[in-house]
Amino acid sequence: MSGRHSESSPLINLPSVVASKILSYLPWQEKTIVASVIPSWTEALRCTEAWSCVNYGPEIDDNVYFVTAGRADFVTCVKQYGNFMRSIHLCFGHIIAHPMEPTGEQILMLIHKRCGNLTALHVEQEVPEGSHTVLSYHWPSSAGVLINSMAVEFKSLKLISLSQPVIVWNQEDKENILLILTCSSAASKITELELTYLSLINQEGKLQLLKNFTGLRKLTVRREKVNNDILLHLVKHSLKELILYQEEELPYKDQQDLGENFWLEVKKVCPTFRVDLILRYVMILKILFPSSMPLRNLVLDFLVNVMTKGIMDHISDCYKDTLQRFTYTNSFLENEEMGDSRVPASLISLAQKCSHLETLEYGFPLSSSSIFLIAQSRKLKNLVVPSVEVSYVNEISTDISGSKAEEYINFINDAENSRKTLETAVSHILGYHWTLHDGPLKVNERIKF
Known part of the structure; x- marks a missing residue:
């Protein structure tokens, strides 16, 4: 124009x-x-x-000079129209206190000054992958003070989300922004909190201070930082979604938490409660999957041991009424892990049993006929399989009958059973253009559900 x-x-x-x-x-x-x-x-x-709704960022892939110009334009926009803004999402990719003008702190100050009619505020921090100066990205106490002031002063502000605030826990209490927020009525207005590894550097023990955030509806946290007492306290107030990361083996005592009885109690308090579970670098055992856990999304990546048919079937049976996403891959190895040869059959069974399944990602060897059967089992919104893992072999299955069986037999008997044949057949079944994934299946460090 x-x-x-x-x-x-x-x-x-x-x-x-x-x-x-x-x-x-x-x-x-x-x-x-x-x-x-x-x-x-x-x-x-x-x-x-x-x-x-106003979205600023992300900045992380932009040169610092473009970020400076972008921030200046955003500041001009807020000065002119901030009073009319209802929801603001900030995603910083540079240090909040960076000497560039305007700083992230100055943007927060301006929002505090000009955006008194906000109903929602989201502040997110991204850190460049492999950064050796992670702690320099920590949020200064002034950021906590500003968020606290907005929470208290803005009467219409009902939703406050903080994603990956970088906190240095060996600082004095007055420099810890979470502690700043817990010491005020602002704690009850924090509705979403994402605490990744970068948020918890040098933090020791359980995060008891989470109990102060009684307005939390969604919490992302490392598994070892919470227990039955902390989580049940939050559920009894307002917590409805929990994203748990487990990336290290837990002591025996901690393994007893978040078990069968705990999840039964949670569902009594909040029948619609949902859990997303991300497991990395750990040994996968059935104890990790209590049957009463209301599991919505499951991501398994770079496990110490391989998936077995028994565990796969256990997951299918326990979460057939709740599971929406299943991801199983190895982000660090390619073509080196075969595992239990019966798992592909269990993967088909999982697709058949889990009535709410929308996304299936699988990064290990899989035959073209298995992929075809998975597509037949469920109208998936996302089916991701690396092309390098696919073998084009003919396998006869006795688990299907009727028109689907005829369609399957026609597929495996196709003289040109190839990538093109597979992609065409699966696209027809799923109802949209589907292709195999080129390259290894990588799982992002921070998973957004």
């Missing part, structure tokens, strides 16, 4: 309420550009409908 819009264009005569609705779908950078091209829309920007 260039220049001012033609005087004869019907766009210039749209009612302000309609223009505001259209503007609400545009990124903040484009809203003011559109208004400069269509001057009659300027007034449409001066209402909350046009600014229902």
